[in-house]
Each structure stands twice: as C-alpha cells, then as structure tokens.
Amino acid sequence: MKFVDLLKPDAVKVVSAASSKKRLMHDVADLAASAHGLSAGVTVEALMERESLGPTGVGHGVALPHARIAGLESVTGVFILLESPIDFEAVDRQPVDLVFALFAPEDAGVEHLKALALVSRTLRDTELCSKLRSNPDAATLYTIVTEFEAMKAA
Numbered sequence: 001m002k003f004v005d006l007l008k009p010d011a012v013k014v015v016s017a018a019s020s021k022k023r024l025m026h027d028v029a030d031l032a033a034s035a036h037g038l039s040a041g042v043t044v045e046a047l048m049e050r051e052s053l054g055p056t057g058v059g060h061g062v063a064l065p066h067a068r069i070a071g072l073e074s075v076t077g078v079f080i081l082l083e084s085p086i087d088f089e090a091v092d093r094q095p096v097d098l099v100f101a102l103f104a105p106e107d108a109g110v111e112h113l114k115a116l117a118l119v120s121r122t123l124r125d126t127e128l129c130s131k132l133r134s135n136p137d138a139a140t141l142y143t144i145v146t147e148f149e150a151m152k153a154a
Contacts, residue, residue, distance in 0.1 A: 001075075001114050003122070003146045006102070011035035011078040012142045018086050022048070028065060028101045031078045038069060038103065047101070057090025061133075062123045066102040066116060075115045077102045081132060081141055098123060098132055122148060 013031050018024040029044035046067035050056070057063045078101050085095030100119045104112035122145075123129060131144050 001111070001118055003118070003148070006075060006077040006115055006119070007079060007142065007146060008035055008076075009139065009142045011076070012080075012138045012145075013078070014081045014083065014136045014138055014141070016083045018082055018084075021051075021086060021088055024080070024082070024086060024088075024099065025051070025065065028078060028080060028099065031080065032076075032101065032103060035078060036076050036103070038072070043067065043069060043103070046103075055089035055091070057088035057092075057094075057096050058120060058123075059090055059092040059094065060124075060126070060129065061085060061090075061094055061096055062098045062100075062129065063088045063090065063096040064100055064102065064116065064119055064123070066104070066112075068106045068108065068112070069103050070106050072103055072105045075102060075104045075108055075111050077115070077119070079141060079145060081136060083136060098129060 025047045029040040032038045032043050033040040050067045056065045080099040082097040085097040088096035
C-alpha cells in the first residue's frame with residue numbers, strides 16, 4: 001500500500017482556522033464528501049464516535065482520525081494542514097496542525113491496519129512534517145506526501 005492509493009489530489013486542503021476539534025471533524029467530513037463522495041453527516045458521526053473511544057492525536061502536532069464507513073469499497077483518506085494548530089487532546093498535549101484522516105469499509109481488517117501503520121510511520125518523520133508545515137499549498141502538500149516514500153527509498 002502506498003500514499004497514492006489512499007490520497008487523491010483533491011483530498012488535500014489547507015484550513016486557515018478551525019475553532020475546535022469538532023469543527024475540524026466537520027472540515028474533514030466535508031473534504032471526504034467532496035473528494036470521495038462520502039456522506040458528510042455519516043462521516044462526521046463515525047469520526048466523533050471513534051474519537052469518543054480515545055483521542056487520535058498521536059503527538060508532535062499530528063492527528064490520525066479514522067472511521068469505518070458503510071458502503072465504502074476501499075481504504076481512502078484526506079489530509080488537512082491547519083494554519084493555526086488546535087487542541088486535539090493529543091497524547092503529548094501538543095496542539096495539532098497535521099491531520100490525516102482515514103476511512104475504511106466496515107469489513108476492512110488488515111488493509112485498514114496497514115493504512116494506519118503507513119500513515120503513522122510516515123508522519124513520524126520530522127523532516128517530512130517540517131516540509132508539510134512550510135508549504136501551505138494543497139498541490140504541493142499532495143506531492144510532498146505521495147513522493148515521500150520514493151525519496152526515502154532513493
């Protein structure tokens with residue numbers, strides 16, 4: 001599995017300000033609706049339900065919200081760069097500005113876990129995160145994320 005399998009160019013967005021975690025989840029759901037045709041209402045509900053089990057802020061300004069969505073055919077995602085970090089109840093209590101949300105079919109087992117592992121491992125790279133934070137352009141962000149694997153392998 002690769003980032004190009006999870007992310008489309010129109011599934012990347014820069015958000016100037018999200019007033020709260022809940023508002024951010026609505027932004028994520030709206031982006032998933034426009035990029036992947038998901039129902040924004042169903043998506044935000046699934047994200048909030050998962051978030052109620054424990055926050056998905058993994059530290060160092062990164063959040064990986066995820067949810068299973070009925071009717072979805074494959075694992076897919078959206079990426080948001082927040083120009084103004086917000087409190088996300090992250091494990092390290094640091095505000096979040098990089099958000100990669102994953103959506104999986106209800107019956108996805110291993111593929112969902114592989115996607116989560118890929119995103120988590122990749123967004124632990126401090127050099128990558130620095131590049132993402134310094135490029136507030138959606139097309140550039142998409143290129144940075146999707147070409148990161150190839151650059152690391154070279």
